[in-house]
Structures are given as C-alpha cells and as structure tokens.
Amino acid sequence: MITVTVFGLGFVGLTTALGFADMGYKVYGVDIDAGRKDTLRKGELPFSEPHMRDVLREQLGKNFTVTDDPASAVRESEYIFYCVGTPYSEDGSADLRYLFSAIDSTVDALVNEYGDPIDGNIRLMITKSTIPPSTTSDKIVPYVASKGKISKNIGIANNPEFLREGHCWDDFMNADRIIVGCDDDRTKDMMDVLYRPMNVPKFFVSHNTGEFIKYLSNTILATLISYSNEMATIADTIGGIDIPKAFNILHMDKRWNGCAMTSYVYPGCGYGGYCLPKDTNAMLAQSKNRGFEPQILKEVIATNENRPRMMANMISNGLDKNNRIGILGLSFKPGSDDVRDTPALKIIKELQKKGYEKISAYDPVANKEFSLRYPEIKITIRDNMKELYDESDVMVIVTAWNEFRMIREYGNKRVIDCRYML
Secondary structure, rough: OOOEEEOOOOHHHHHHHHHHHOOOOOEEEOOHHHHHHHHHHHHOOOOOOOOOHHHHHHHEEOEEEEEEHHHHHHHHHEEEEEEEOOEEEEOOOOOHHHHHHHHHHHHHHOOOOOOEEOOOEEEEEOOOOOOOOOOHHHHHHHHHHHHOOHHHHHHEEOOOOOOHHHOHHHHHHHOOOOEEEEEEEEHHHHHHHOOOOOOOOOOEHHHHHHHHHHHHHHHHHHHHHHHHHHHHHHHHHHHHOHHHHHHHOOOOOHHHHHOOHHHHOOOOOOOOOHHHOOOHHEEEEEHHOOOOOOOOHHHHHHHHHHEEEEEEHHOOOOOOOOEEEEEEEOOOOOOOOOOOOOOOHHHHHHHOOOOOEEEEEEOOOOOHHHHHHHHOOOOOOOOHHHHHHHHHHHHEOOOOOOOHHHHHHHHOOOEOOOOOOO
C-alpha cells in the first residue's frame, strides 16, 4: 500500500490528505497546532468546507491518522507532502521558515546518529505550498543536497494546488489538471504512480515551470478583479451607468464561452483571503529581486489596496457619525468562514479611522472566526441579518452571501451594495 505523510492540515493539507485516503492510500497528517489536531480527531473540521466533514469521519481511523509522531510517519512513507503556510513578509517575499522546518523534520527522521540513511528506500519530498518560481531549484534542492548521503535517496518535486475555498473537495477529486514540477525520471515515475487512480491530465514540467504555473493562475485572477474594480470606479465617476448590468452583458460575449472565470470579472471590495494577497506580493517581490519591476502586477496590488478606502468613502458619504452601520459579511468570500485578509476588516478599519464608532456586523458562518482572529476590532456582532437590520441606520453588503439578496424585504433603509449584487 502507498503511504503518504502530509505536513500541515489547513485547507490544502487536509484536502490533500483526505483525498489520498479516499483513494485507498495510508495517510498520516502532521500539524503543529494541538487544538487543530484535537478537533480533527473528534471528526470535526477546524474550518468551514462543504463535504469534508463526512469524508473525514469516513476515513479517520481507517486510512487517515492524525499523528503526534511525524518521524515514524515519515519513515513509513514513500511520499511526504508539504502543505504548510508560506505567508508574505514585510517586503512581500514568501516566508519559507515553516517549509524548511518541515523539511528538517523529514531529513532528521531519515538519518541515523551518524548522518547515514536509515534504509535504502526512495522517498519523495513534494511541496504543495505555494512557493515563488526558482524556490525548488535554487533553495530546496541545494538545501537537501547539503544534508549529505540522504539526498541520494530523496526525490524532490513541487505539485501546486488549485483549490477554491468552499469547493476544496470537488476541486481535488475532480481536478482539471495535475502539475508536477520535477527534474528527474525517477521522481516523475513515482508521481505518475501516485496519481494514477485519477483520470486527470498530468503535466510533468521543470521545477521552475511548476511553481510559475501556480502564480500565473493566481495573478491573472487578481488582475481580473482589480481591473473590474477600476472599471467600476470609472463608471461611478462618469455617472449614469448601470454597473451590474454592464458587467453581466460583458459576460455574454461568446469568447468567454460561459466559463466560471467571469465571476472574477465583476466589481466588489477587492480580493482577500490567504492566497491572492500573498501570491501577488510574492511574485512582485521575486521579480524585483531578479531586476524587473512588473508594472501591471504592481498596479493590480495598488488598486486592491486602495479599494477598501474607496468603499469606506462611498459608505460614509453624507452619513452622520452617530448613525449605526450594519456590515453584512465578514468572510472574504461566500461559502467560507476564512477571514484572513478579508476586505470587511479593511473597510471597518477605514470607517473607524473616519470616526464611525457604531458598527455592527453579521456573517452566516464567520462571526466566531472574525472575533477570535481580530479581538482588537471593537464592533458588535449579531446572530442574524434581521437583528442587524433592526438596529442599524444603514446596511452595507461586503460579502456576497446569497441570503443578503433578501435585505429589501425588511424595509426601505439605505443599503450600500459594495458587491453589486442587488
């Protein structure tokens, strides 16, 4: 039986672990967060994600084990996946400390006290975390090589993920492509065996190409969002333009061919969450470090950073500071409780800077997560939309949850639709 160890049990890591377990592989999950491990062992998810809890409960104790002994798991595994966080630093570059910590744990488990390999088995170290192009070839490969004899028994690959929060399980099990960045036939053959049960096109490319494809994907999505927001600002400046209708008619162009990408070609509050902000900044930093400053990407980021301020200006226009503002939505997108880098937080901060202290909010799933992650933000959290509506003077739609479409049924209070969904 194929055995896999997965470092990091967030959205990507847990989906990867359960996906391989569902294929019949033996999978060990490793995480440094004791609370997260306890939650998973109880058959509960540490975040909101459709279908995943049922899969977790089916595979827990069967093919999937949350372990406190990563060394034993690594020694038993042929495939070691790294799905740890790669947040961006102050200069925008990717912070790789968690990745290299997990690599150290792997190598330490595979050598004896004299630094010699514990056995002759071949193992693959596969980075699924998003890392800037050239990281594998310029940093990971030399680092592993510096560990001595063990490097001959290790294959190194990157295997970027293309998961959407709220759709993680379906995106993994019904992937449209599998990308493997590897530079030797042995690694290619082992990765081909691993993914053989999935009837999905597989592309084996160089290390740098594999990493670049992930950034190519995320930066085009960010560009579409920032472009749409800038065009909406132009439309507001000109006036007399039905912005939602204009964009919906744009989507009818047959060159889009009815694709889901049109969901990114629509104005809103700016992109947020974990991936797009860090990946656009990391790509910009990586390119600048190599001597080229990409102007389009630079403006994509600047447009996104300015968007919450523009939304706050729109909300505060003519609004008395004694009025209570009701914020509808705290997660960065509907279908998720993820509040990392959420536009809601930035808009609330901008409003508070302007002197608006009476702010209440409601989100269908993210109330608790927002309060836990941002305890310094002093707002009132309400349990339902009607309660929020009754106490507020003006309502602001910040996250495009479907239930917010019924807000007009509650009365005729002013509603500022930052998501252009009404």
